[in-house]
Amino acid sequence: MPNRIHVAFVAGLLATAAFGIAQTNTQIKKVPITRTSPASGKQMYNAYCASCHGLDGKGGGPAAPALKDPPTDLTTLSRDNGGKFPEDHIYTVLKFGVDAPAHGNAEMPVWGPALRSLSGGSALAGSIEQQRIVNLTNYLRSLQQ
């Protein structure tokens, strides 16, 4: 399937449902979230984030042109925060979503429910979700310039 890129995305209606986006040129549509290892921040990043933020984190992923707002450059999070990686802020953003921008809905997906849905039904779902978010946060730390 040329030109079909899968991007994980959350609509958040059902706790057990998982979502994604398939992007062809300027259209984005939802596709099921793919399975990844909770232990690998890099694998999760490449599967869920790179389509918008780019493999290098700079914001130039293939789905970026279809968005109203450019995806944040994730390599300057520390620089833009006075040299300190904003760990707590990133954890909160990934779990609960970004602050809604003044001009409409945030395009950045809310990841907590989608990541949790990957272990839906497990008694450990909450702690696996936390492990996923911590490992994603640590991967973003490793991308800092």
Ligand code: HEC
């Ligand atoms: C559908 C495209 C898309 C995907 C997929 C996506 N993002 Fe984003 N992200 C954005 C956009 C757009 C912004 C800028 C804020 C906004 O407009 O929502 C953003 C902002 C951010 C921010 C900055 C938030 C802040 O408060 O400064 C972080 C951190 C982030 N994304 C991390 C991730 C991670 C990690 C993933 C994968 C788990 C991911 N994003 C997946 C589009 C995306």
